[in-house]
Amino acid sequence: MRYRNIDKHLFIKNREKLVTHLHPNSLVVLHANDMMPKNADGTMPFVQNSDLFYFSGIDQEETILVLYPDAIKKEWKEILFIKETDAVLAVWEGNKYSKQEASDMSGIATVHWTNQFESILNTLIGLAEHIYLNTNEHPRATCTVETRDRRFIHWCQNRYPLHRYERIAPIMQKLRGIKEKEEIALIQEACNITEAGFRSILPTIRPKLIEYEIEALLSYEFIRRGSRGFAYTPIIASGANSCILHYVNNDKPCASGELLLLDIGAEYAHYSADLTRVVPIDGRFTARQKEVYNSVLRVLKYAQEILRSGVSFMDYNSAVISMVEHELRTLKLIDTTDIKNQTQATPAYKKYFMHGISHHLGLSTHDLGDVHGIVRPNMVLTVEPGIYIKEEGIGIRLENNIVITKDGSVQNLMQHVPIEAEEIEALMH
Template sequence: MKHAPYSDRRRRVCERLGDGVAIIPTAPERLRNRDAHYPYRFDSYFWYLSGFPEPEAVLVLIGGSEARSILFCREKSEEREIWDGFRYGPTSAAQAFGFSEAWPISELASRLPQLLAKRNTLWHSLGHDAEWDRRLGEALAALRADNRNGQQAPGEIRDLHGLLDEMRLCKDSHELDCMQRAADIAAAGHARAMRACRPGMAEYELEAELSYEFRRRGASGHAYTPIVAGGVNACILHYVANDKLLSGHALVLIDAGCEIEGYASDITRTFPVAGRFSAEQRAVYEIVLAAQAAAIAAIRPGARFADYHHAAVRVLCQGLIDLGLLTGTVDAAIESEAYKPYYMHRTGHWLGLDVHDAGAYRTGSGDDDWVILTPGMTLTVEPGLYLRPSDKVPEHLHGIGVRIEDDVLVTSAGSLVYTHAPRTVGEIEEVMHHE
């Protein structure tokens, strides 16, 4: 059954709610301008527990001995379906997605106080959505005002996102299948961009190649705004203008991933616009590639989240010394953070329904209080070097920006890189010169 993974997650949440109730709204539709909307994208927490794709929907989970899941959604409407497309409606939604029951969204306000009544705990993430903070506050106030008639409001509010973040850190088989499909499509998009690249093209032309391949293979689109950065633009970490022409003497950095059933891939590749690395470009690229290999080797069950970043930094510092950009020892460069003008971000992040996915990275404030890696966690590994033109950087290295990023699953045996876009110098040059 298609809804089985979502039903199982709801069951697991209900087991942890105690005698409580959880409220999970999906994201609202948002106007782009006038009466034109942005493409709709559901709330990740709501999707994780429901798999229900429509806006104007709220999931209510009730724990305890009478555990059940209740969906509030739009009613069937022949008129609106003519304009906007298919709607499930409550009856069909309950059957198709395995909810205990479903009601029209128009009845939520009147039913909400009773759903909250006589429950010890309300599970809700205060501060995530001001409108829902207000709506739930009003429902609680109504219950308290009716106290003389025996109504009782929940006496405790607990953070629902904290509970769900913990669950979302380790992916189930359905999630891993979606993420592998997203990774395969994104890898094909990067390879297409390499084959299409020519000096004089605009960055947005390569972006178009990616977009075409993503949609052609069934992805819903980009998982985030893509970065296509030629030359010195690659030294801008969040460059998204993608509107400059590509010089045949430069590298181009592409950071792009796609989305399948809500799940993201996240790949970065850097390659020479003309298809061959210069000696200087290759030297920097090989340092970053070695740093990525060291980071991946450090990923295993029982390791701390920060361990693979430290492994990458050590290799990058040695590389910067070899290039003449740093002096002294690797340990001194790490301790003084002398590498940070050339490498200023961390080596990765969680990956899943959100590109920077839910889940804590630390369990405390100490240097050793990092989350311990366990099988089922998915993360990115993305070291880089960014040599912005300055008097501290030799002219032959000016404007070289390199980042290499892959998606990695923590397994019981260690780790698995499941993104397969061309990565080594040889692989990239072979793809770019293949007719």
């Protein structure tokens, strides 16, 4: 494991929170993600199911977690199933978790090998009334392959058709949107690693450097600090590429006089950072580039000022959009006539600002959490306004990661990452 051990009490607390949302006499079953195949005998790097990790801290394939809070036996209330290491597997892959190591990591006393799962489940499921199963219900998710969770749903409903099946996804939406202090510390570490990577590349950026060379330097800086690398596919977008919101080719040379947009974030212990900064490839912003840059920076600062506990996401978004419209008028990109003639389907600002202001951040870069209700303490959110002027080849997006605190303020987890135009220019020189 590259990251330091996480206190098992985080996972114990998370399981305790889950129990308060369950129907009486309920059984919960959570599976690890699949090892995804490549061609021939290759596999993709394993990425753990974030809900399973949230409740157990176990970072290993073929893991299953069963929770039965109302079980008649104490040893049935929490059961962890892990892959057994044999002599052949140990030669090729090394040892997997021992039962004691898995117990120490998760705080779960009862640990069995995965090959015992079906027989034990058959005993427990006959006593339970409700069965909670997991699916990916993220509003932006597109699942084109059948997951291990989906296969288990089919298997379970076919074998036990008369039980009452429940969705755990809505509960995860509530739980994961509010972070524990241990989670915030892990996100802060991911942000710290991201900051170090960003600072390290500023003096190296110059014309003719290829975007993927910058990606490679960032990857090195992230990995050598205990990260497994990028939390998401990085966007290293120079010139007109900065106006492509999810540009990931990263294969164009950086040209003199243009801007470089960096949307990057390190992963640490499965938790994500999500940073966006824009820098001048020559080391100095032009007058127009700086004008647009400072407009976006003013919107960012305003958004961070008004994003407070108790504010509705709807009011927050409306206020920020009003500020964006003001800045677009100042930049002479839209005028009062454009505002007057806009429709609800095609607002004037959308030509230059096409995405949302904020999203939850945590075990996923676009993490689970309510974005329609009220902002609450211990939410971790991004703030990421942008202005994209395709005809000028100027794309500016600035992004920080913040924690909503209980005292009516916000904690900026990226407060030490350079963001003022003059500061960036100084560091590049």
